[in-house]
Amino acid sequence: MPPNTVDTNWINNIFAPLHDPQLLQRIFSYSTKEPWFFTEFSFLAVFGIFLIFYAAIIQRNAWRKAYIIAFSLFFYYKSSGPFLGLFALMILSDYLFALFIQKKSGIAKKVLLWISLSYSLSFLLYFKYANFFIHNCNELFGTQFTDHNLFLPIGISFYTFQSISYLMDVYRNEIPASKNVSDYAFYMTFFPHLVAGPIVRAKDFLPQIVDPQPINATLYKESLLRIMSGLLKKLFIADYIGKYVDIVHELPQNFSGAENLLAMYGYSFQIYFDFSGYSDIAIGIALMLGYRLKENFENPYTSTNVTVFWRKWHISLSSWLKDYIYIPLGGNRKGEFNTYLFLLITMLVGGFWHGADWRFVFWGLAHGLALAFHKAWRQLFPKENNSHWSRIASTAITFHFVAFCWIFFRATSFGSAFASIEQIVFHTKWQDFTGFWDSRSEMGILLFIAAIIAFFPPKIKEKLFQEIQILPTFTWILWMTIALQIIIQFKDDVVQPFIYFQF
Amino acid sequence: MTSDQNTSNNPIDNSSEKSFAIGSAPSAPLHSSKSSPWLIVWAGISIALPILLLYIYSCKPEAFSFAGVELKQILGNQDVDAMLATLDEPEEATNNAAPSTAIPDTAKSSVAMDSALPFLTHASGVFTLPTYELPVFADTTKHRILLIGDSESGGLRYPLNDYCLANGHKLVLSMEWYSATVFNFGRSDTIDKIIARFKPTYIFLVFGLNELYARDLKARKIAANQLAKKLRNIPYAWIGPANWDEDYGINKVFKSSADSGTFFLTKNLTLTRAGDGRHPDVQGYRVWMDSVANWLQTSAKYKMAMKPPRKRGRPFRSSIITLNAAKYRGY
Numbered sequence: 001m002p003p004n005t006v007d008t009n010w011i012n013n014i015f016a017p018l019h020d021p022q023l024l025q026r027i028f029s030y031s032t033k034e035p036w037f038f039t040e041f042s043f044l045a046v047f048g049i050f051l052i053f054y055a056a057i058i059q060r061n062a063w064r065k066a067y068i069i070a071f072s073l074f075f076y077y078k079s080s081g082p083f084l085g086l087f088a089l090m091i092l093s094d095y096l097f098a099l100f101i102q103k104k105s106g107i108a109k110k111v112l113l114w115i116s117l118s119y120s121l122s123f124l125l126y127f128k129y130a131n132f133f134i135h136n137c138n139e140l141f142g143t144q145f146t147d148h149n150l151f152l153p154i155g156i157s158f159y160t161f162q163s164i165s166y167l168m169d170v171y172r173n174e175i176p177a178s179k180n181v182s183d184y185a186f187y188m189t190f191f192p193h194l195v196a197g198p199i200v201r202a203k204d205f206l207p208q209i210v211d212p213q214p215i216n217a218t219l220y221k222e223s224l225l226r227i228m229s230g231l232l233k234k235l236f237i238a239d240y241i242g243k244y245v246d247i248v249h250e251l252p253q254n255f256s257g258a259e260n261l262l263a264m265y266g267y268s269f270q271i272y273f274d275f276s277g278y279s280d281i282a283i284g285i286a287l288m289l290g291y292r293l294k295e296n297f298e299n300p301y302t303s304t305n306v307t308v309f310w311r312k313w314h315i316s317l318s319s320w321l322k323d324y325i326y327i328p329l330g331g332n333r334k335g336e337f338n339t340y341l342f343l344l345i346t347m348l349v350g351g352f353w354h355g356a357d358w359r360f361v362f363w364g365l366a367h368g369l370a371l372a373f374h375k376a377w378r379q380l381f382p383k384e385n386n387s388h389w390s391r392i393a394s395t396a397i398t399f400h401f402v403a404f405c406w407i408f409f410r411a412t413s414f415g416s417a418f419a420s421i422e423q424i425v426f427h428t429k430w431q432d433f434t435g436f437w438d439s440r441s442e443m444g445i446l447l448f449i450a451a452i453i454a455f456f457p458p459k460i461k462e463k464l465f466q467e468i469q470i471l472p473t474f475t476w477i478l479w480m481t482i483a484l485q486i487i488i489q490f491k492d493d494v495v496q497p498f499i500y501f502q503f
Numbered sequence: 504m505t506s507d508q509n510t511s512n513n514p515i516d517n518s519s520e521k522s523f524a525i526g527s528a529p530s531a532p533l534h535s536s537k538s539s540p541w542l543i544v545w546a547g548i549s550i551a552l553p554i555l556l557l558y559i560y561s562c563k564p565e566a567f568s569f570a571g572v573e574l575k576q577i578l579g580n581q582d583v584d585a586m587l588a589t590l591d592e593p594e595e596a597t598n599n600a601a602p603s604t605a606i607p608d609t610a611k612s613s614v615a616m617d618s619a620l621p622f623l624t625h626a627s628g629v630f631t632l633p634t635y636e637l638p639v640f641a642d643t644t645k646h647r648i649l650l651i652g653d654s655e656s657g658g659l660r661y662p663l664n665d666y667c668l669a670n671g672h673k674l675v676l677s678m679e680w681y682s683a684t685v686f687n688f689g690r691s692d693t694i695d696k697i698i699a700r701f702k703p704t705y706i707f708l709v710f711g712l713n714e715l716y717a718r719d720l721k722a723r724k725i726a727a728n729q730l731a732k733k734l735r736n737i738p739y740a741w742i743g744p745a746n747w748d749e750d751y752g753i754n755k756v757f758k759s760s761a762d763s764g765t766f767f768l769t770k771n772l773t774l775t776r777a778g779d780g781r782h783p784d785v786q787g788y789r790v791w792m793d794s795v796a797n798w799l800q801t802s803a804k805y806k807m808a809m810k811p812p813r814k815r816g817r818p819f820r821s822s823i824i825t826l827n828a829a830k831y832r833g834y
Contacts, residue, residue: 013562041554041577048551055543215538220546227550251780288546290538473545481553488557488575 035079035154037195038281039235041484051288058215058290065186065209068289072189076154079195083153086123087189093119094163095184098170098177113171117164124160127152132356155195157353159188161320166202168324175203183209192286196278198296198316205291212290219287221469224476226284228483233277235487237450241270244443249410252420257428258436260420262447267410268403269450272301275314299461301402301454304394306370309402321350343375344368354409359417363408370401395455573722643671643808649703650677651694653684653710653828655745658783662792663707664819669812674821675701682828684714685757689726691833694733697824705807706737711744712781713828714753723753727760738805739765742795746770747781764804767795789815 017023036043050071057063077084097116101109127150134145166184169175178184186209193200213219248255248263255263279296286293296316303309310318326346332339344365351364404421411417437444471479560567561576568574650656650663660677667674678697680687688694688710698706708730717723741761743754746769758766772794774787783791796809826833 010563014559016562041557045551045554045558048547048549048554051547051550052544055540055547058538058540058543212538215543215546217542220542224546224549288543476549477552480549481556484553484557485574488577489572491575 030078030081032079032081032151032154035195036075037079038192038278038285039231047285054289061210061212064212065182068191069182069186069189072186072191072194075191076189076194079154083151086153087159090120090123090159090163091185091188092181094166094188095178095181098167098184099179101167101170102177109171113167116167120160120163120167123153124156126150127156129356158197158199159194161199161317161324161353162188162202165199165320165324168328169202175206178202178206190286190291192282192289192291193293196275196282197314198279198282198293199320200293200316204294208291213287213292215288215290217473218469219290221471221473221476223284223287224480225465225469226280226287228284228480230277230280230282230284231487232483233273233280235277236490237446237453238270238272238274238277240446240490241266241443241450242274244440245270245410249412249416249420252411252416252423255423256432256435257423257426258430258432260423261428262433262436263420264403264407264424265451266443266447267406268301268399269447269454271406271409272297272454273450299454299456299458301399302395302458303398304391305398306367306374306401309398310367310371317350317353321346325349340372340375343372347371359408359411359414362414363405366405366408575719642806644704645671645673646705646807647701647703648672648674648705648707649697649701650674650707650709651688651697652679652708652742653712654679654681654782655712656680656707656709658785658788659707659709659742659792660821660823661785661816661819662789664821665812665815665817666792666796666809668817669814670808670810672705672807675703676822676824678824678826680710680826680828680833682713683710683826684717684828685710685723685726685730685753687828687833689729689733693826693833694730698733698737703737705805706734706739707742708734708739709742709744711750711753711757712747715744715746715748715750717753718751720752720756724756724760727756731760731762738807740767740795740799740803740805741765742767743769745772745774745783745787745791747776762804764802767798767803769794 020026038044054064054067057067073084073088076087080087094116097112097119101112101116104112130150131147134147137143138145166175166187170177178187183206187200187202187205190200190205245263245267248259249267252260252263276297283293283295294316296314298312298315300309300313303312326342329342329345330338331342334342345368347364347368348361349364351360351362351367354360354363407420408414408417411420557577560574563576566573566576648663648667650660652659656677657679660674660679664674666672676697680693688708714723741757743757743766744750746754750770754768754770758768769791772791774783774791776782776787777784793811796811799807799809
């Protein structure tokens with residue numbers, strides 16, 4: 001080859017996937033082990049192409065609906081395969097149940113509601129909790145039931161809650177039952193919220209199906225910014241911090257108190273950035289299609305008490321729990337003692353919803369007790385001290401309580417959680433922090449950045465977001481490219497696993 | 504959710520409820536205007552094009568650098584996976600190879616001694632020394648041995664010391680670089696300096712425990728090649744990490760960079776572990792070293808006399824250099 005010619009053989013590599021004889025098979029195969037989430041680059045690429053065709057049919061609502069439902073079903077199929085059938089069955093039965101509930105009245109209506117709710121819940125109870133009950137039954141009574149080899153259908157916790165909210169809203173006459181099965185299917189399958197929420201309410205969403213938001217430049221920029229920041233939050237900050245947290249929680253007793261403490265903070269940021277980043281992407285994607293989902297997080301770590309925290313953390317779940325468990329139980333209408341009891345029950349259910357393990361129940365109980373404690377405190381001392389320092393102190397206390405509870409959420413077992421706490425309480429030394437900084441300064445910097453973002457005053461944050469949205473439209477491709485490159489840059493960076501390994 | 508009071512102080516709740524239930528919210532005067540299809544096309548391009556660009560970049564064989572930092576490629580790891588798939592699985596530890604020459608008495612006694620330990624039996628499934636006869640190794644060259652490695656080398660040096668004393672070799676230096684990875688060994692000139700100074704005739708390398716979960720195999724492959732280059736002129740044994748868990752391919756990377764017959768795969772040995780669950784314990788290191796010694800006499804490229812020592816746990820008098828990768832990266 002003459003010295004000046006450029007080697008361009010690699011260009012053929014670009015088209016290599018097209019020559020793959022199994023290309024079609026790969027596109028239409030599903031994998032329950034590697035679900036197709038928003039955070040997959042392949043999803044984003046397909047979504048980009050999906051949008052281009054979407055533009056062609058945007059003016060016709062019926063086509064638009066059909067197109068989105070078809071894509072949503074494909075999206076669900078890619079992650080869950082045959083469980084798509086189960087999901088479709090649930091949608092159809094909910095639709096019919098709601099119509100019947102609306103027609104009936106009195107006791108018949110109530111009976112129908114209970115049948116439909118038990119039917120909806122049965123799937124969740126079976127797939128998510130069957131093995132948990134079998135284990136506990138075996139432990140308690142010495143029975144010999146064997147485990148079922150169950151796969152938890154993706155998103156079942158979320159869409160079951162949506163189905164319950166729809167049936168109960170129809171029962172309470174808050175919304176009319178959807179006359180059109182395609183509207184209801186659209187609401188349930190809409191892929192941005194399908195896999196991991198936000199839990200959307202029918203009364204917020206069904207009206208939008210008829211009258212979606214027009215997509216203009218403001219919406220375009222807002223949605224791209226949401227997607228971009230969501231990707232950075234989840235894939236860059238949360239995943240990177242997660243690597244460290246994973247190492248520590250594998251064997252917490254092997255790490256110093258300082259490292260365990262930083263892992264506790266690290267996990268608090270990880271779970272927040274992970275979930276709120278995911279919600280940001282979901283909201284951004286929905287917005288790009290012309291539908292607005294409700295916010296799921298509102299700077300929860302800036303809360304000054306646990307009650308406020310639960311108004312800002314995973315809002316779609318906490319408001320669901322309030323509307324469909326706490327208030328139906330009796331709320332604060334049945335006396336003081338019952339109010340506390342209902343609060344505890346609600347939080348226990350909320351904890352249990354997160355996973356079939358006693359650790360989650362314990363986590364729910366701890367938060368329930370804290371909420372009850374705060375309620376009692378407010379009754380004793382109704383006047384709130386609104387000074388600057390008291391706000392800072394109460395924010396710090398609230399954050400530390402929440403972070404402490406996350407240990408049980410993250411640990412692999414109760415034993416491991418207590419080991420971690422023991423290390424933090426009895427074995428935290430100052431020199432271990434300097435050791436951490438020497439060996440993992442990148443992680444230290446990232447934790448610091450995460451803390452700044454999490455505790456940043458919301459008002460300034462909002463303003464900053466608006467400033468960024470002024471950027472010229474055509475530059476967004478550049479920003480998106482840079483954001484993705486940052487993610488790639490840090491994705492495979494291995495966190496130095498063992499500084500403890502010195503003997 | 505903690506009280507019946509509506510959480511409508513949430514501004515977003517308000518706006519979304521108004522805009523869709525009633526149809527006129529200040530934040531969404533959008534219903535009056537129509538969607539622009541071209542803007543949606545542009546949105547699609549804004550998402551798909553960056554990924555396409557990054558994909559095309561990742562098809563390029565060489566990566567770009569920006570301000571001294573290599574810009575990574577999306578498919579970087581898949582490339583390495585494909586490359587590794589074409590490589591053979593590293594050879595098994597050779598405790599099953601069955602050479603058939605006469606067995607020296609020393610080996611017999613050593614087997615007898617170790618077999619007496621409760622956990623070194625077949626029944627426990629941990630590990631047993633070969634019951635076949637070990638070969639007599641004719642080459643009696645006395646080597647100047649250099650042991651280089653991560654924290655594992657700090658454990659392995661004691662049984663190696665026993666072997667050296669039994670076979671007339673001299674362990675001139677044990678360099679233990681805590682938390683080190685192939686980057687420290689490959690990129691730094693520390694090893695060159697030590698070789699120049701101690702002039703070993705045989706080098707033992709043992710590391711990789713800190714990078715079992717490494718996924719940036721492409722970069723590590725480059726560093727491993729750099730390391731192999733440093734060892735060009737001296738016989739060496741490259742001992743793989745004592746996996747406590749499946750690795751993501753670091754053993755394959757080492758195997759592919761080492762000369763054929765110089766890499767010892769430790770992964771499949773079952774070793775007893777220390778309290779941390781990761782490092783081998785004293786007996787684990789002994790069993791490991793026995794296995795390495797057996798391999799060195801039978802199937803390694805650079806063979807050396809390694810008859811089992813009669814006495815274990817002899818005093819260690821060689822020099823030790825200790826580095827910490829957390830404080831000294833070396834490059």
